[in-house]
Amino acid sequence: xxxxxxxxxxxxxxxxxxxxxxxxxxxxxxxxxxxxxxxxxxxxxxxxxxxxxxxxxxxxxxxxxxxxxxxxxxxxxxxxxxxxxxxxxxxxxxxxxxxxxxxxxxxxxxxxxxxxxxxxxxxxxxxxxxxxxxxxxxxxxxxxxxxxxxxxxxxxxxxxxxxxxxxxxxxxxxxxx
Numbered sequence: 001x002x003x004x005x006x007x008x009x010x011x012x013x014x015x016x017x018x019x020x021x022x023x024x025x026x027x028x029x030x031x032x033x034x035x036x037x038x039x040x041x042x043x044x045x046x047x048x049x050x051x052x053x054x055x056x057x058x059x060x061x062x063x064x065x066x067x068x069x070x071x072x073x074x075x076x077x078x079x080x081x082x083x084x085x086x087x088x089x090x091x092x093x094x095x096x097x098x099x100x101x102x103x104x105x106x107x108x109x110x111x112x113x114x115x116x117x118x119x120x121x122x123x124x125x126x127x128x129x130x131x132x133x134x135x136x137x138x139x140x141x142x143x144x145x146x147x148x149x150x151x152x153x154x155x156x157x158x159x160x161x162x163x164x165x166x167x168x169x170x171x172x173x174x175x176x177x
Contacts, residue, residue, distance in 0.1 A: 009074075010036050011046045012055055015067050016075055023072070026064040029056075076144070091154070091176055097145040105140060105150060108176060109133050112157065115169045125164055132157050151177060 015032050019025040033043020047065055050056035055071035058064070076096050092101055116129060132153050139145050139153070158173040 007036075008046060008049060011038075011043075012050060012067070012071055012075060015050075015056060015065065015071070016077070019067050021067065021072060021077060023057075023066055023068060026059040026066045029063045029065045032065070091147055091151055094147060097140075097147050097150060101147065101150070102140055102145070104176070105136055108172070109136055111172065112169060115166065119164055119166055121164055125160055129157060129160050132160070 011032060014035050015027070018027045018032060018035070029047035030040050030043050033040070033046065038046065044063070047056060047058075047063075050071065051058055051065070053070070055068055055074055056065045057068050059066055073094055077094060077098060091104070092098055097105070112129070112133060116126065121129070136150065136153050139149055154173055154176050158170055158177070161170040161173060
């Protein structure tokens with residue numbers, strides 16, 4: 001037997017699917033309900049519950065709704081990475097890295113690889129940096145890479161680049177945190 005919580009999660013998942021996870025996109029609350037077998041009354045009631053919880057937002061009086069950052073978090077999906085004051089990408093705060101986090105980490109890995117070629121590093125420090133980069137690459141292969149793990153790897157890389165006296169790269173890593 002399906003519980004009310006299960007039905008809410010199913011509705012929220014369908015809202016996510018129909019909006020593509022974009023908090024700016026709106027769809028009909030009734031369309032979301034119909035996709036999971038609900039009539040208009042049930043769909044409206046369930047949408048209202050999600051709005052009260054802050055997981056969905058009413059966009060139009062005709063029933064247009066969108067998913068919110070809280071709704072994405074309930075589904076374990078990270079919100080798009082915020083920009084820092086100096087306009088650099090930061091890792092999001094959700095439990096699971098989103099696509100923007102993946103892209104940012106891949107771009108950062110490439111930048112680091114280019115920057116280490118010009119540095120005079122002790123073998124142990126170079127080995128630490130290379131292994132951290134490889135760990136990031138492997139972790140990003142996961143269907144749900146954890147931001148906490150990525151954040152710890154960034155901290156490790158930051159410490160290594162500070163030790164290597166590579167201030168610009170260290171600053172870039174700190175901005176990601």
